[in-house]
Amino acid sequence: MRRLIPLLLLLTAMPATAQVSSSDRPPTPPPMPTPQGDVLYACPGGMDFSATFANDGELVTLRMPGQPAIELSRQVSGSGFAFSDSYYELRGRGREATLTAAGRSMRCHAAGRPGEPPRTFAGGSVTVTLFPDGSFRLREKRDGAAEPLLDIGQWAQEVEGGIRLVLRGANNSRRAFREIGDKLVDDNGGELLRTDKPDPIDGKFRLAGMYRDAQDGGLFTACLVGRTYGVAPGGAEPELEKAWVEATPSREASLYAEIIGGFDNNNSITVDRFLSLKRDGTCSARVSRGSALRDTEWRLIELDGARPSFDEWRRRPLMRLDNADKFTASTGCNTMGGDFVLDPDGLRFVAGPMTLMACPPTEAAIEKSFVAALAAVRTAQISGTTLDLIDGTGKRRMRLEARGR
Template identity: 30%
Template sequence: MNCFKWAALGWAIVCAAAAQAGELQGQALYRERIALPDGAAFQAVLTATSGSTTTELGRAAADGADGPPYAFAITYDDSALVPGAHYSLRASVLVGGKPVFAADMALGLPAEEPVSLLMTAVPPAEAAGQQRLIAGMMRYMADAALLEDCADGLTYPIAMEGGYLALERAYLAAAPAAGEPLYVLLDGTIAPRPAMEGPDRDSAVVGAALAVWPGTDCAGQAHPADLAGTEWRIDSLKGQPVTAEEEGRSPQFQLRPDAGAYSATVGCNQIHGTYTAGAEGALTLAPGATTLMACPPPLDALERALAQVLEATRAYAIAGGTLVLRDQDGTAIAVMTAH
């Protein structure tokens, strides 16, 4: 809109107000042919992250039971746009207050064209706030921490609860400098938490800090390794680090898909057995033959821990080149990296 010097004062004020209002238009849909119940709600939320602060710029809502596509228009204040900020859009359909379909998008503002999001079904465990494996780039400065989730490219504040302090200590010990990004691996959730200002914000909630990897990033971990056929180096067992002994075997674990068998060692005896990998990350490891050398400390204790982990394994998860083994409660009991 053009405002001319000869415009009346009232008109000039209207022009100024209009010039400050930006609008993001778009639509969101899902492909499943599902009739949603009455009370279902659609919402699209636009946020900005700058430094350690995440701010909601605006949101739009609609009746979710009407079904897709959901058209929306979010009005925001142009003055809230900050050079270097990261802007994110989340579209979701809620039933009973819990997401059943959702999609996230990183974008630039102002957007030149309407955006389109394809929402996918939210797994029941994620909708219920259960933990999952999260890999991302963490930054910590000024008593605030942020996590860029490698899965969706979005940046979330990290809630200072649960396993946060252990993650912070690991970051401070390994980060090249304060405020620098560091690749981290954790069990946790993305869930609403109270914000300093405004409504609740989606935040990374740490259940357990699993590992930090200096020298890598999301791009370097973009392609998940295969469970079987990959040589996995054992990095930790039941939370205890595993390091290779001088002139000894490297601690490793490998599944051979052609034989349905596995082998594992912490650097002393070779443990062999068979495995069964099922749907949705299920994994069981049956014991087999084992060499019987006497292992010196600390390999003797590590080997006992390895045997316990193999027996207790019921599931696995992979993020990039990292494998996590879980017990029947979903607790991470081993962390390994692809080699």
């Protein structure tokens, strides 16, 4: 294990007005990316929705259960991205976003790994494919069964001490793994190895969701996934559409439907059997998914039990962790960087270069506490858009929130 370097020692090693040389400056993090393609946004305490970014990022289409599609045009934004019309506004930075309607706002974050290809892991009787929108499909061969068990749901990385990749599927099932290189390891030591090619896991799934007919075809929001799919023509699709037309109170209403179906090469749902449609049915509430630890800009809201106040919000300390196990931070006065270690034992920060500019007394005191607290961190917990950093005694040293705008 790498030795931890107390960050406070770096602060006292040089005169307060000195700066590190340009070759030793903390790394400048790359700009927060603008979303591309299809992104599923998880909104703790609110309704998840999907967003399709098109026309080179000039247009975004939002889809949420029971609502018609919403198209927003890109607006000028000093930092991050912004889309709006006369009623809705979507603003964000990187993975975090804030959706506002009629003055009411909802904090959300991108689920999965938007922009990356699907990843398939297999071992023993289980094959699981993780899609970049935060959904998964699973196939499990069972002794004595003619057909394998198929499951579909949501995956997320959850931080409780160490980090776990958690799959939540039908009947509130939960499977948790440690992700180690190109394999997933469960708590019993069972391993799933990443395959060379992704497996879409074709088959017939029992799906429940909110369905409505639209001008260019049906839309189906699968309850277990929280994503809206187009419905492919053919099969039992005309039967589903007919039932909706006879039952719907309006052309914009989505009704609860149950089907047996699969997915085609365009990632649209195919309807093999229509089972039922209910005017008063709805999807069960899903477990809220927290913000991703990595590639999220975290903003300090509590330090050693106190909530620091700032005359200028831009002076509030920030921190960001990337996929290369590097972190960058602003203390409110200076900037710093280094490595972090995240394993089943917890989370630890290893100091790297730091600028050493003189700070006003208030900012200097906050910086001193921030640096000392970061060096003491041993575990982390994420709940929704809140990150708690905890030391070896169990004391919460920092509370940060995902910065959405």
